[in-house]
Amino acid sequence: MAGTEITYLEAIREALDEEMARDENVFMMGEDIGAFGGAFKVTEGLLARYGEQRVIDTPISEIAIVGAAAGAGHMGMRPVVEMQFIDFIANAYDMLTNYVATARYRAFLPCPMVVRGPSGGYVRGGPFHSQNPEAGFIHTPGLKVVYPATAEDAKGLMKAAIRDDDCVLFFEHKYLYRRIKGVMPAGDHVVPIGKARTAREGTDLSIITYAATVHKALEAAQRLAAEDGLSVEVIDLRTLSPLDDEAIFATVRKTNRVLVVHEDTRTGGIAGEITARINESCFAHLDAPVLRVTAHDIPLPYAPALEDFVLPQTDDIVLAARRLAAW
Amino acid sequence: MAGTEITYLEAIREALDEEMARDENVFMMGEDIGAFGGAFKVTEGLLARYGEQRVIDTPISEIAIVGAAAGAGHMGMRPVVEMQFIDFIANAYDMLTNYVATARYRAFLPCPMVVRGPSGGYVRGGPFHSQNPEAGFIHTPGLKVVYPATAEDAKGLMKAAIRDDDCVLFFEHKYLYRRIKGVMPAGDHVVPIGKARTAREGTDLSIITYAATVHKALEAAQRLAAEDGLSVEVIDLRTLSPLDDEAIFATVRKTNRVLVVHEDTRTGGIAGEITARINESCFAHLDAPVLRVTAHDIPLPYAPALEDFVLPQTDDIVLAARRLAAW
Amino acid sequence: MPPRRRRAAEGPGSPHLGELLDLERKLGLYYWMRLTRTLEERLVALYRQTKVVGGLFRSLGQEADAVGSAFALERRDILSPLIRNLGSMLVKGATPLEILKQYMARGDSPTRGRELNIHFGDTDRGFIGQISPLGDMVPVMAGVTMTFKMRGEDRVGLVYVGDGATSTGAFHEGINFAAVQGLPLVVIVENNGWAYSTPTSKQTAAAQFVDKAIGYGVYGEQVDGNDVLAVYDCTKRAVDRARAGEGVSLLEFMTYRRKGHAEHDNQSYQPPAEIERWAAENDPIDRYVRVLLDREKVEQSALDAIDARVVREVDAATDAAEASPMPHPHDALLGVYADPPAERPLWYREGADVSGLGRERAEGWGTWDASKQETR
Amino acid sequence: MPPRRRRAAEGPGSPHLGELLDLERKLGLYYWMRLTRTLEERLVALYRQTKVVGGLFRSLGQEADAVGSAFALERRDILSPLIRNLGSMLVKGATPLEILKQYMARGDSPTRGRELNIHFGDTDRGFIGQISPLGDMVPVMAGVTMTFKMRGEDRVGLVYVGDGATSTGAFHEGINFAAVQGLPLVVIVENNGWAYSTPTSKQTAAAQFVDKAIGYGVYGEQVDGNDVLAVYDCTKRAVDRARAGEGVSLLEFMTYRRKGHAEHDNQSYQPPAEIERWAAENDPIDRYVRVLLDREKVEQSALDAIDARVVREVDAATDAAEASPMPHPHDALLGVYADPPAERPLWYREGADVSGLGRERAEGWGTWDASKQETR
Ligand SMILES: Cc1ncc(C[n+]2csc(CCOP(=O)(O)OP(=O)(O)O)c2C)c(N)n1
Ligand SMILES: Cc1ncc(C[n+]2csc(CCOP(=O)(O)OP(=O)(O)O)c2C)c(N)n1
Numbered sequence A, B: 001m002a003g004t005e006i007t008y009l010e011a012i013r014e015a016l017d018e019e020m021a022r023d024e025n026v027f028m029m030g031e032d033i034g035a036f037g038g039a040f041k042v043t044e045g046l047l048a049r050y051g052e053q054r055v056i057d058t059p060i061s062e063i064a065i066v067g068a069a070a071g072a073g074h075m076g077m078r079p080v081v082e083m084q085f086i087d088f089i090a091n092a093y094d095m096l097t098n099y100v101a102t103a104r105y106r107a108f109l110p111c112p113m114v115v116r117g118p119s120g121g122y123v124r125g126g127p128f129h130s131q132n133p134e135a136g137f138i139h140t141p142g143l144k145v146v147y148p149a150t151a152e153d154a155k156g157l158m159k160a161a162i163r164d165d166d167c168v169l170f171f172e173h174k175y176l177y178r179r180i181k182g183v184m185p186a187g188d189h190v191v192p193i194g195k196a197r198t199a200r201e202g203t204d205l206s207i208i209t210y211a212a213t214v215h216k217a218l219e220a221a222q223r224l225a226a227e228d229g230l231s232v233e234v235i236d237l238r239t240l241s242p243l244d245d246e247a248i249f250a251t252v253r254k255t256n257r258v259l260v261v262h263e264d265t266r267t268g269g270i271a272g273e274i275t276a277r278i279n280e281s282c283f284a285h286l287d288a289p290v291l292r293v294t295a296h297d298i299p300l301p302y303a304p305a306l307e308d309f310v311l312p313q314t315d316d317i318v319l320a321a322r323r324l325a326a327w
Numbered sequence C, D: 001m002p003p004r005r006r007r008a009a010e011g012p013g014s015p016h017l018g019e020l021l022d023l024e025r026k027l028g029l030y031y032w033m034r035l036t037r038t039l040e041e042r043l044v045a046l047y048r049q050t051k052v053v054g055g056l057f058r059s060l061g062q063e064a065d066a067v068g069s070a071f072a073l074e075r076r077d078i079l080s081p082l083i084r085n086l087g088s089m090l091v092k093g094a095t096p097l098e099i100l101k102q103y104m105a106r107g108d109s110p111t112r113g114r115e116l117n118i119h120f121g122d123t124d125r126g127f128i129g130q131i132s133p134l135g136d137m138v139p140v141m142a143g144v145t146m147t148f149k150m151r152g153e154d155r156v157g158l159v160y161v162g163d164g165a166t167s168t169g170a171f172h173e174g175i176n177f178a179a180v181q182g183l184p185l186v187v188i189v190e191n192n193g194w195a196y197s198t199p200t201s202k203q204t205a206a207a208q209f210v211d212k213a214i215g216y217g218v219y220g221e222q223v224d225g226n227d228v229l230a231v232y233d234c235t236k237r238a239v240d241r242a243r244a245g246e247g248v249s250l251l252e253f254m255t256y257r258r259k260g261h262a263e264h265d266n267q268s269y270q271p272p273a274e275i276e277r278w279a280a281e282n283d284p285i286d287r288y289v290r291v292l293l294d295r296e297k298v299e300q301s302a303l304d305a306i307d308a309r310v311v312r313e314v315d316a317a318t319d320a321a322e323a324s325p326m327p328h329p330h331d332a333l334l335g336v337y338a339d340p341p342a343e344r345p346l347w348y349r350e351g352a353d354v355s356g357l358g359r360e361r362a363e364g365w366g367t368w369d370a371s372k373q374e375t376r
């Protein structure tokens, strides 16, 4: 069915399906992922296709799910585990940062596993169903982190994550699940981990971002082109750990003005790290300070008016970009 | 006993003791903190003085210790809980970031509590007894984080933390416990949360740091003065959340060259956040990029040669400062 | 080892405490169950009109479990409810108006639009709202009851967990901690057969959840969760034990989740016959109506009057809730910390003036009440 | 509910499997216990000479528990040891030389100087090293045994937890998960009376840890942990059950921690009489020597020969360990990820050239072995 558009969510499912078909060591664990197909139906149909031995409904035990995945990974399996909402990854923080992340280094034990789950806000999910917990894991050597913005990348990165020999945290933006569509490239479509993507070419300033805010940045870029005649480059990081320094530095050298945008809260978010790297490596190329557009440092409230206030919006990006352009 | 030098560790104990004496709502929980006085003997003597109702030995249950502290905090108590090593705070990551940090905001429930514990490396403790987990918590709105470098601050900040109406994570550097001494100011010595300290005045460049690396920065500053004639200012942040922007910006404006130093791993460490803030607010004042001296992005190994390689050393600071000065 | 009983009926002949309630209180039980159901039905109607923000969660068929257990507490006691314990919260003094405003994310709702559905509390009235991560309230309630014990207060705590939530580390650490400390805490496992789509057979290998009491060295009892008087009884015994200093109890209430996990869930995984059987044979309100009519000789008209009162109350609350204001965006900035009292808006939010926002009270509380605020 | 037995002696008359061992294997048990003790004594000597980096942990008086249980496994089975399971690791093939190099943080130690003391493993030989956060290995071993089950492999897993570690959320989630999945996993609670300075009475309110088996719906047994044959017996039964597809067992070994938590700990909180009583009356090696001499009619000279062999082996290992190299600082950079194979040194580390570092193998393993490496 080449040429058919599928959603971001379907793209993920297709990747899971193809990898399970390709490699019998790939299996899934999680809460309600079997007969029910998961809270968002990402794993729908996989139980019927691969059976209870490879699509396993677990107790409500994030520590055990992640720990068991590590143990299976040591033995040569390639587990893919779902957090029903990525927010609950916090329960497995010890297991991920202390056990999984260090296993190869301290004990030469591989943990080829994927931890995936619906992430992010703009959906009126409130403080515990909207999180973007990437910062705590980018900070952990031994883990990899990806967060795709397009259906094509969702598929291709998931396939790469499953084939990666280390643990990959795969954040899926739930706002994008059914809103974003794409046509999958034919064949074995794998997007390499660690490579950013230029979502829009431009020459006046760069917006570096990932996940849902890629689409807000593109909207902003369009408006800035139309209303201000500004040529804005948008870099979609896709992988957050390891960061694609080359791509980041290249866009800085090209436009000399950078706005980093993320949906995560501001303090300690990944924008700080990106700013520091740009600063260290491209200081002479900066015509203006690196600016950040992020969520406010506030637990995400649930009422629409409040959520919209706390999270970064397209208008914010436009405003910040204008200030940057005028620097 | 005004005028007597006491250690960093004794200073913490003195603060705990004084606060327990002052306010009957202050109590302690933790593993082996009672008769044994804690793995590092920080709470030694408190059981004898305040009894089993106020110095409580708990099961090995970090989730429960932190959760129970929150519940007691809601009811008007001021619990101070010990993580036997701060590394085990990872087990309570959900409870701290999801429950405690959000309680006031989402439910108007106060959590006036302190989570304290021996932190940091340079002691051949290996990957699970040497951690500096501040980054994951600085990233969490609703929590405060302090990390003192001197005995005076250890006491004064502990007293402030116990009196604070929100949850304060109090990192104690175990390398400093018995190596650093100070004379406590007379009277009710409270150091306000959120205020940095100028550990050494200087005019040529600034080193912004905290905890054990304050002492390495001071050593480096001395060498740079002697060997290079450089006047280095050293800012000891003391509080990591909320950051003292004023103090940071003031030193940047004064010296125009900044080195941020921390013992934590590099990527996603707090240096990135500090760099971003300086960049945003003091870009025009920067004569050179903000540079970072940090640990390598590696789980901390245990053999002396390896630990010394991974962690930042005085030599590294000297070298980086020279490069910065020569920019 | 403390005694363990499988079912209240197998107990050592303790009096049926529920039977000792006077008629007024017995009718009270009916009122709260009916209020729970009617209020949830109203919420369904509002949900279909897309006036509810987010998901809607039902306790249909579990009203006896929530109401009967909360009824066994005193005013000064504190419970922590779950998503299916609307009934417990109502008994503890939460009002239909508050519930409706919460679900509609209004600015003067108990959380000012910050938290979902019935995630709110009030330490004055004696309930502390849950957060989503399951099991977390068990350690928190251990801390609350620890305070009661430390201060020598004659107060008891109660916390609910679902069959699914018993699998969490937080549940385990919390109940064990409370057991060791001998805290006045009642832990209720609501075994409604399902955790989202997961049947209890995939949640535990134990024959029954009450068996966990032995592993924690606490008193355990299993009870028919759809018999409101038995629930009251069983809880009252545990509450009395807690108040007498006999420590933690683990109670298992046998009930059934007749609706989906949330309103959008089509229950494809639940055998329809199972749902129908529970509805037909084991509805807690139907069962209790029969008790009231047959055994207590209550007139049908008395029950009708309660039903009518409930509808009146829910109608009035609905009108008031619908008229209540949406939150002002800048309210988002207030009260992350006691100090500072408000966050500064980010610079690109032009015109966000928060100088007049004031400060929120938060001294052991849980509900926002405009009349008590310093805020504008 | 599966059967539960309090003590092996109370069991349903199963044969004493330990008695069925031939003499060679019985002497093997003695050898491993003696090796454990002698090696730890050597470590104490090295510790006093400050040749050990970091803390030193003893299993004095617990050797039977470690050795007897590991002895019940087959070569292909996998266990995860704790700090007091040096004996289990030796049985599984860890060598004194490896242990000594680890404690001295040598560059060619099993973890290349990266991890502490006996925190190492080897999936080929069948042991996976613990990490410090207690309880974490229970979920990990659930995953390992899940793989056995998925692949239809005739293999069993065994994981140890201390009395203290039973209080962790990880233990709970892990054993429950394994129980529900029916995994071939044996969970051993080593009840040595203390968790650091905390007595079991402050760790659990349960009468005994084996009672937790009921709450998890698994087979449970309690045994005298200082009787090496009884330990073997009890573990063998559980291992056989696991191999036969009968799922998880929880075994409680009753023993005693005669030394402090670590070598620096002066045990001020432990009643000296208690320590002395266990030493005098219940030393597992003394007890087993009597069994061998009195019941098995082994000659004293045969035991002496084993003792001498052990000393020779430990001497030789000590010499070799002391001669082994310290790690090269740049080795720190290797192997955080499979790809990239090495981290780049930070720019201010002048002269750190890692171009020749190569790549480490890590495909289900746990021990660094220079001979198998691509590294320089
Ligand atoms: C730690 C955690 N993991 C997963 C979830 C997602 N989740 C929400 S409710 C639920 C099922 C709960 O089942 P149960 O505890 O039996 O309660 P019930 O809904 O039946 O009342 C799940 C898995 C969560 N809230 N918290
Ligand atoms: C999660 C966690 N919390 C705290 C510690 C610190 N700690 C190390 S060993 C220990 C006591 C362990 O006691 P037990 O489980 O009984 O094992 P034993 O030492 O008696 O063999 C503690 C508290 C830890 N390692 N992990």
Ligand SMILES: [Mg+2]
Residues within 6 Å of the ligand: C162, C163, C164, C190, C191, C192, C193, C194, C195, C196, C257
């Ligand atoms: Mg349920």
Ligand SMILES: [Mg+2]
Residues within 6 Å of the ligand: D162, D163, D164, D190, D191, D192, D193, D194, D195, D196, D257
């Ligand atoms: Mg122990």
